[in-house]
Amino acid sequence: MEVKEKTIFIKDWILDYVNSMPKKAQSLVIGISGGIDSSVTSTLCAMTGIKTIVLSMPIKQISSQHDLSIKHKEWLQKKYKNVETNLIELEDVFKSFESKLSNFDSEHGMANSRARIRMTTLYQVAAATSGIVVGTGNKVEDFGVGFYTKYGDGGVDISPIADCTKTEVWELGKELNIIDEIIKAPPTDGLWDDGRTDASQLGMSYEQLEEAMNNPNSQNRSKYLEIRKVNLHKMEPIPVCKIPK
Numbered sequence: 001m002e003v004k005e006k007t008i009f010i011k012d013w014i015l016d017y018v019n020s021m022p023k024k025a026q027s028l029v030i031g032i033s034g035g036i037d038s039s040v041t042s043t044l045c046a047m048t049g050i051k052t053i054v055l056s057m058p059i060k061q062i063s064s065q066h067d068l069s070i071k072h073k074e075w076l077q078k079k080y081k082n083v084e085t086n087l088i089e090l091e092d093v094f095k096s097f098e099s100k101l102s103n104f105d106s107e108h109g110m111a112n113s114r115a116r117i118r119m120t121t122l123y124q125v126a127a128a129t130s131g132i133v134v135g136t137g138n139k140v141e142d143f144g145v146g147f148y149t150k151y152g153d154g155g156v157d158i159s160p161i162a163d164c165t166k167t168e169v170w171e172l173g174k175e176l177n178i179i180d181e182i183i184k185a186p187p188t189d190g191l192w193d194d195g196r197t198d199a200s201q202l203g204m205s206y207e208q209l210e211e212a213m214n215n216p217n218s219q220n221r222s223k224y225l226e227i228r229k230v231n232l233h234k235m236e237p238i239p240v241c242k243i244p245k
Contacts, residue, residue: 003175006168010160011047017158018050018132027051027131029122031153033061033190034068038136039182040172041161042072045134046080053129054085057121059094059114062195068182075179086125090117111191115152123155132157139165140206144213145224146231147189147202154234166206202227 001009018025028045032038032054045052054076056069073085094117098110122133135156141147142162148154161169166187173183187198187206199205204212204223212224 003168003171006164007044007047007172007175010172011044014045014134014158014160015048015050018048021132023130025050025130025132027053027126027129028134029053029055029126029129029131030134030136031055031057031118031122032069032072032136034065034070034072034182035136035185035187035190036166036169036173036178036182037138037161037187038069039072039178040169040176041134041136042076043176043178044160044172046076046083049082051129051131052080052083053125053131054083055122055125056085056087057090057118058087059090059117060193061190065185065188065190065195068179068185071179072182088121090114090121093117112149112152114191115149115189116155119152119155126157135159135162137162138169139163140209140213141166143235144209145202145227146234147198147227148234149191150234153189165210167210 014028028048028050030038030042030045030052032042042052042054054073056066056073058066077083077085094114097113097117125131126133133156135153135158137148137153137159138161142154142159161172164172170183188195189198189201202209204220204227208220209224212218212220215221218224
């Protein structure tokens with residue numbers, strides 16, 4: 001499918017899903033980070049004509065990343081009249097959470113807690129506006145290596161771009177005329193004070209991950225499978241203890 005057709009297909013899929021709901025959602029609620037995935041997804045949501053509520057939720061976020069999210073919000077609101085943008089500062093909430101759990105400090109745990117606080121915020125807004133929460137994960141993250149926070153950015157109602165590789169998301173971004181700075185910015189999850197990139201955390205670039213996903217003979221295949229194995233618990237159904245009848 002050509003990239004232009006793909007944008008229309010995803011936009012129509014979102015619209016069809018909302019129209020098929022027993023109680024039709026009145027809004028699409030989405031968090032943006034200044035990254036390509038959330039920028040593309042929020043634009044596709046806006047294209048539906050449904051009220052699209054875009055939230056920027058900084059928690060100790062690197063200023064350059066936050067600046068990109070602000071630029072995207074402004075661009076989106078100028079282009080689509082159905083877009084409402086909000087800046088919700090969550091740093092004080094996070095600091096309180098961090099303080100109350102100081103006896104259980106964990107750097108990795110606190111990073112994931114940022115994503116979970118944002119998820120809770122999105123669902124509060126969705127509840128208040130009769131909306132649904134829209135996910136921004138792509139195929140590599142959601143179904144390849146599980147590079148997301150369980151019950152954080154993985155906690156959503158629909159996932160419009162979860163069947164698109166990162167390369168395809170970049171292509172969608174160009175087709176949608178997403179700000180060039182966002183397209184070129186190194187991918188990052190925005191959960192660390194030092195602004196570490198996705199590639200530095202994974203030890204592989206998205207191009208390498210995609211090649212390893214699709215090619216069993218890839219020299220990166222074993223590394224890819226190693227990352228995937230550790231995160232399978234996120235991608236598989238929750239284990240349930242089955243009681244014999």
